[in-house]
Amino acid sequence: MLSIVQSCALSGVTAVPIAVEVNAGERGDLKFIIVGLPDTSIKESYDRIFSALLNSGFAVPRTRTTVNLAPSYIKKEGSFYDLPIAIGVIQSSGQCHFDGLGDFIIAGELGLSGKIREIRGGLTFAIHAKNYGKKLLLPLESANEAAFVDGVQIFAVNNLNEAVKFLSGEMELQPLKHRSFDGAVGERKHHTDFADIRGQFVMRRAIEVAVAGGHNLLMIGPPGSGKSMGARRIPGIMPMLTFDEFLETMSIYSAAGLLMSGENACFERPFRSPHHTISNAGLLGGGSIPTPGEISLAHNGVLFLDELAEFRKVTLESLRQPLEDGEVIISRSARKIKFPCNSMVVGAMNPCPCGHLGEPGNRCKCSRLDVQKYRARISGPLVDRFDIHVHVQAVPVVDIQCKLPCESSATIRERVEKAFSIQRKRNANGACNARMQHSEISKFCGLDVASSALMEQAMRQLFLSARAYDRILKVARTVADLEDEERILSGHLLEAIQYRSLDRK
Numbered sequence: 001m002l003s004i005v006q007s008c009a010l011s012g013v014t015a016v017p018i019a020v021e022v023n024a025g026e027r028g029d030l031k032f033i034i035v036g037l038p039d040t041s042i043k044e045s046y047d048r049i050f051s052a053l054l055n056s057g058f059a060v061p062r063t064r065t066t067v068n069l070a071p072s073y074i075k076k077e078g079s080f081y082d083l084p085i086a087i088g089v090i091q092s093s094g095q096c097h098f099d100g101l102g103d104f105i106i107a108g109e110l111g112l113s114g115k116i117r118e119i120r121g122g123l124t125f126a127i128h129a130k131n132y133g134k135k136l137l138l139p140l141e142s143a144n145e146a147a148f149v150d151g152v153q154i155f156a157v158n159n160l161n162e163a164v165k166f167l168s169g170e171m172e173l174q175p176l177k178h179r180s181f182d183g184a185v186g187e188r189k190h191h192t193d194f195a196d197i198r199g200q201f202v203m204r205r206a207i208e209v210a211v212a213g214g215h216n217l218l219m220i221g222p223p224g225s226g227k228s229m230g231a232r233r234i235p236g237i238m239p240m241l242t243f244d245e246f247l248e249t250m251s252i253y254s255a256a257g258l259l260m261s262g263e264n265a266c267f268e269r270p271f272r273s274p275h276h277t278i279s280n281a282g283l284l285g286g287g288s289i290p291t292p293g294e295i296s297l298a299h300n301g302v303l304f305l306d307e308l309a310e311f312r313k314v315t316l317e318s319l320r321q322p323l324e325d326g327e328v329i330i331s332r333s334a335r336k337i338k339f340p341c342n343s344m345v346v347g348a349m350n351p352c353p354c355g356h357l358g359e360p361g362n363r364c365k366c367s368r369l370d371v372q373k374y375r376a377r378i379s380g381p382l383v384d385r386f387d388i389h390v391h392v393q394a395v396p397v398v399d400i401q402c403k404l405p406c407e408s409s410a411t412i413r414e415r416v417e418k419a420f421s422i423q424r425k426r427n428a429n430g431a432c433n434a435r436m437q438h439s440e441i442s443k444f445c446g447l448d449v450a451s452s453a454l455m456e457q458a459m460r461q462l463f464l465s466a467r468a469y470d471r472i473l474k475v476a477r478t479v480a481d482l483e484d485e486e487r488i489l490s491g492h493l494l495e496a497i498q499y500r501s502l503d504r505k
């Protein structure tokens with residue numbers, strides 16, 4: 001008898017429906033066959049599922065049994081299908097009948113004892129079930145992440161017996177209680193504050209402008225000047241995630257399996273700081289079962305590339321397209337998997353190999369060629385993707401010894417939040433200024449006659465690249481938004497031009 005159980009597969013950060021068709025009682029050899037482009041982990045599930053059935057008091061079919069995972073053009077990976085296959089086998093071999101099985105989407109891995117083990121993607125599956133108007137049956141341990149999705153009935157089970165009793169109506173289960181986002185956010189957890197940073201007004205201002213408009217930021221300065229310190233304090237001046245942003249970011253963590261055991265649910269904007277030895281796949285995503293990379297785990301937050309010049313050049317170059325598009329596309333045979341990566345990228349580097357170029361006292365002993373080679377590790381097109389370049393100077397001793405309190409993260413955040421709300425209302429899809437489309441730049445970044453002349457002069461005298469033009473306008477828009485000023489005034493433009501120091505030929 002044929003039995004069909006609905007399940008789903010992960011494709012990037014979304015789920016696609018998979019029908020698990022089980023036909024037991026076929027004539028022929030005693031065989032268990034899984035078809036429909038399964039990977040080796042699914043082919044190996046045979047022994048797991050049969051042990052789980054026997055240890056839960058069910059019989060294994062004494063006939064030929066075929067399992068088809070449809071549609072067959074999607075490659076099926078992982079152990080999500082153990083539970084739906086077991087349920088299908090039980091019904092198909094006539095051991096139980098499940099009325100209303102079609103109302104459920106089912107996913108879960110089985111242990112040999114019949115225990116249902118956690119899977120990655122619980123939250124993504126919950127969003128999928130909601131979109132398809134289905135109920136969801138998941139492992140108990142995946143419930144924590146799935147419960148963030150409202151408006152869908154999610155049932156969590158601990159073992160195969162519980163699942164069978166529930167689906168056959170022998171046992172009642174209450175759907176999971178929705179986990180409130182607002183309640184979970186609570187207090188900000190940052191233990192670091194901008195008040196810790198003495199002096200460094202230029203860097204502080206550049207960080208504020210960058211965060212306010214979602215601009216990528218490159219900081220260049222000597223060792224110990226506070227670049228890493230500043231970068232690590234950025235999440236503390238960003239506005240809270242909205243619920244939609246939270247779900248987007250969490251879907252990525254869910255697909256990466258980072259939410260398992262309820263850990264890591266990230267109510268604040270993510271801050272990812274990969275080491276410079278990271279591989280391309282680690283940064284961008286990939287692997288035989290494609291998982292998101294650091295750039296996607298930083299979605300709606302910050303990707304901090306400390307010691308930027310130490311990263312492999314090919315790794316840095318591979319960032320160019322995702323930075324432009326806001327998504328990473330991984331090709332796997334016939335299909336393309338997308339991971340969003342709309343994050344603010346912050347880079348920090350020294351001005352030369354020894355780190356002291358430009359400091360008073362001529363401490364730098366690097367040759368011109370050394371400096372050129374060092375700078376060349378960051379290509380022009382990559383530098384161009386940083387809207388704001390800032391040269392950070394060593395902290396003067398008077399600033400270090402100054403006893404006056406420095407501005408706190410909370411105060412800076414208030415200004416950033418105001419600028420954010422202006423952009424959310426004005427820009428298409430509530431995007432930040434850094435992500436404005438060309439048409440929006442023409443509409444919202446108009447210059448008066450004096451500012452146009454100023455821009456023209458800057459382009460000619462500072463030899464700014466034509467590519468820098470739009471970036472300057474976007475940053476000037478953010479500076480104006482921080483002052484709640486509708487027009488871009490020459491002061492705003494001048495500040496934005498200053499931030500293109502690495503473009504100067």
Ligand SMILES: Nc1ncnc2c1ncn2[C@@H]1O[C@H](COP(=O)(O)OP(=O)(O)OP(=O)(O)O)[C@@H](O)[C@H]1O
Binds near residue numbers: 199
């Ligand atoms: N402006 C500052 N105010 C207070 N302390 C500072 C400041 N700048 C640096 N420090 C101190 O110096 C330490 C090193 O700073 P940080 O790691 O941010 O430097 P960096 O610019 O990233 O250097 P590197 O180029 O070597 O990575 C900090 O942990 C802090 O103790």
Ligand SMILES: [Mg+2]
Binds near residue numbers: 228306348
């Ligand atoms: Mg540093």
Ligand SMILES: [Zn+2]
Binds near residue numbers: 352356364365366
């Ligand atoms: Zn040097």
